[in-house]
Amino acid sequence: MKLSKKEETQLMLDIFDIKEDILKMIYRSQSGHPGGSLSCANLIYILYKNVLKLKPEEPQWKERDYFILSKGHAAPALYAVLSKIGFIDKDKLMTLRAYNSELQGHPIKNEKLRIEIITGSLGMGLSIGVGCALSAKLDKKKDKYVYVLLGDGELNEGAIWEAAMSAAHYNLDNLIAIIDRNGFQIDGSTEEIMALEPLASKWKSFGWEVIELDGSNLSELIKGFNRAKKVIKKPILIISYLIKGADVSFMENTRLFHGRPPNKEEFVAAMGELEFLKDEIREGRL
Amino acid sequence: MVELSLRDVFGNLLVEFGKKYEDIIVLDADLSSSTRTSKFAKEYPNRFFNMGIAEQNMMGSALGFAISGKIPIVSGFTIFTTGRAWDFIRLACHDNLNIKIITTHSGIVGEDGSTHHALEDLSLMASLPNLTILSPADDVELRKMFEHVIEIKGPIYMRLPRGGFSRVHDDDYQFSTDHIDVLKDGSDICLMGCGYGTELAYHSVQSIEQKLNVSLKVINLSTIKPINKVKLLKHVKDLKGVIIIEEHNIYCGIGSIIAKMIAETKPLPMRFIGINDVFVESGERSELLEKYGLNENVLMEKINKLMEFTKN
Numbered sequence: 001m002k003l004s005k006k007e008e009t010q011l012m013l014d015i016f017d018i019k020e021d022i023l024k025m026i027y028r029s030q031s032g033h034p035g036g037s038l039s040c041a042n043l044i045y046i047l048y049k050n051v052l053k054l055k056p057e058e059p060q061w062k063e064r065d066y067f068i069l070s071k072g073h074a075a076p077a078l079y080a081v082l083s084k085i086g087f088i089d090k091d092k093l094m095t096l097r098a099y100n101s102e103l104q105g106h107p108i109k110n111e112k113l114r115i116e117i118i119t120g121s122l123g124m125g126l127s128i129g130v131g132c133a134l135s136a137k138l139d140k141k142k143d144k145y146v147y148v149l150l151g152d153g154e155l156n157e158g159a160i161w162e163a164a165m166s167a168a169h170y171n172l173d174n175l176i177a178i179i180d181r182n183g184f185q186i187d188g189s190t191e192e193i194m195a196l197e198p199l200a201s202k203w204k205s206f207g208w209e210v211i212e213l214d215g216s217n218l219s220e221l222i223k224g225f226n227r228a229k230k231v232i233k234k235p236i237l238i239i240s241y242l243i244k245g246a247d248v249s250f251m252e253n254t255r256l257f258h259g260r261p262p263n264k265e266e267f268v269a270a271m272g273e274l275e276f277l278k279d280e281i282r283e284g285r286l
Numbered sequence: 287m288v289e290l291s292l293r294d295v296f297g298n299l300l301v302e303f304g305k306k307y308e309d310i311i312v313l314d315a316d317l318s319s320s321t322r323t324s325k326f327a328k329e330y331p332n333r334f335f336n337m338g339i340a341e342q343n344m345m346g347s348a349l350g351f352a353i354s355g356k357i358p359i360v361s362g363f364t365i366f367t368t369g370r371a372w373d374f375i376r377l378a379c380h381d382n383l384n385i386k387i388i389t390t391h392s393g394i395v396g397e398d399g400s401t402h403h404a405l406e407d408l409s410l411m412a413s414l415p416n417l418t419i420l421s422p423a424d425d426v427e428l429r430k431m432f433e434h435v436i437e438i439k440g441p442i443y444m445r446l447p448r449g450g451f452s453r454v455h456d457d458d459y460q461f462s463t464d465h466i467d468v469l470k471d472g473s474d475i476c477l478m479g480c481g482y483g484t485e486l487a488y489h490s491v492q493s494i495e496q497k498l499n500v501s502l503k504v505i506n507l508s509t510i511k512p513i514n515k516v517k518l519l520k521h522v523k524d525l526k527g528v529i530i531i532e533e534h535n536i537y538c539g540i541g542s543i544i545a546k547m548i549a550e551t552k553p554l555p556m557r558f559i560g561i562n563d564v565f566v567e568s569g570e571r572s573e574l575l576e577k578y579g580l581n582e583n584v585l586m587e588k589i590n591k592l593m594e595f596t597k598n
Contacts, residue, residue: 135354165340
């Protein structure tokens with residue numbers, strides 16, 4: 001499916017709304033992870049909007065695709081997307097991380113909110129995805145896909161590579177993992193802390209089909225997911241090159257906003273930047 | 287005395303229940319011939335998944351199967367399954383996922399030595415909310431427990447030994463997690479244990495009673511969590527003391543759990559038999575049980591001293 005200019009513009013505007021929500025939520029709660037939420041917000045939105053097979057009126061529909069947010073610290077992005085799609089009330093977003101809120105610091109299973117499982121202890125989502133994909137194969141559900149969003153930093157975890165080995169062993173072509181390759185983890189750049197490169201060849205050597213794409217380009221993302229679904233007898237990895245803190249200039253490509261909320265001045269400046277970019281999109285300049 | 291290997295019984299039960307419940311799938315970490323999940327693998331090859339020597343991924347996959355509506359039974363050696371994959375088990379417990387962790391080679395395994403003995407698993411597991419923890423005393427109880435394991439919706443951990451325990455139950459025994467399994471009544475001291483602890487208490491009790499002129503009660507604590515506290519305390523409140531016997535580190539095992547319950551209500555003198563916070567080396571299981579004081583003589587001595595203590 002190729003996006004029309006109008007569709008692409010609307011998707012981009014939606015994504016900027018989501019980014020504003022992310023920043024508001026984190027600013028209000030004065031805790032959370034802006035950098036890794038801004039990087040993958042567009043990716044999660046495209047998944048929910050254009051890729052995942054879901055029934056809005058039936059959260060536990062047995063034929064639904066699964067989405068596992070392995071990088072659970074991007075919870076604000078997930079919640080904001082679920083709100084945009086209509087699965088979470090917008091009012092609820094501002095309760096992020098608050099006492100008595102369903103919107104926990106890291107996601108927990110919540111059938112009503114469409115959260116399949118708890119995540120946040122890093123390195124676990126791919127194994128969970130392997131189990132879901134094996135189960136779908138066992139039930140001969142040919143049209144059911146399992147999507148797992150991984151952070152690049154969490155690839156340091158050994159369990160990821162156990163899962164990678166097993167997915168290829170069991171020919172799980174219904175498992176599509178996506179790496180948010182933004183290049184930063186808490187203590188610094190991924191290459192400085194625990195080098196990942198050459199990343200694509202590592203996964204290829206584990207028996208995965210690897211697709212590399214510019215995750216900021218929505219058409220390319222959609223094309224990547226379509227390509228992934230055509231692969232047979234191999235699990236698929238999409239290395240999505242993204243920008244930590246994307247679209248807020250002083251949060252981009254830095255580790256500083258991995259897990260730190262913006263202060264008032266930073267918040268106001270960030271919202272101003274997002275508003276400016278939205279105008280640019282509306283006026284066709286971006 | 288009848289003594290069936292509990293892992294053999296487990297293997298047979300998997301096949302039996304696999305037929306009845308099509309949602310059961312079994313995962314193992316390259317130990318299927320040891321854990322006897324190989325029997326299920328042979329019968330239902332499509333529903334058996336050998337995940338290789340990778341306990342974390344095995345457990346993580348079980349979480350995925352559980353959210354897909356299956357009943358995953360995860361097996362392997364006790365110490366590796368509970369230890370290596372603990373963080374995954376913790377998350378499964380958080381979301382109350384329907385996973386069944388049934389491991390063999392619990393307690394002292396024998397010649398394989400300290401890396402393979404599982405003397406810390408109860409500490410790891412008992413601190414997890416929502417988890418049901420079971421430890422059958424014999425093959426009769428294991429069979430009766432199995433129905434509950436499948437019927438209970440939620441995470442379960444069952445601790446099996448490498449070998450077996452001589453029978454303490456008749457065939458008509460009925461298991462319930464809510465029930466306190468009193469194997470023998472008595473009025474002085476209660477001996478309480480699970481697995482080997484139950485076996486030791488039950489089979490030593492007659493001779494110790496005669497030698498020491500004491501009346502002993504024996505409770506098989508096969509449901510380690512959740513324990514029906516009210517019922518359990520009723521059984522011990524009028525006694526002079528309680529002795530816990532466990533094939534586990536004396537810290538943070540069933541002794542610690544029961545001591546807390548008793549301390550909070552009507553405190554009673556308690557004594558503990560178990561592995562005294564050390565690592566255990568290689569050797570024949572019987573030799574090691576002897577060396578580390580999990581035997582009838584030590585039990586008798588503890589009872590004798592506790593009786594003396596209660597007189598003062």
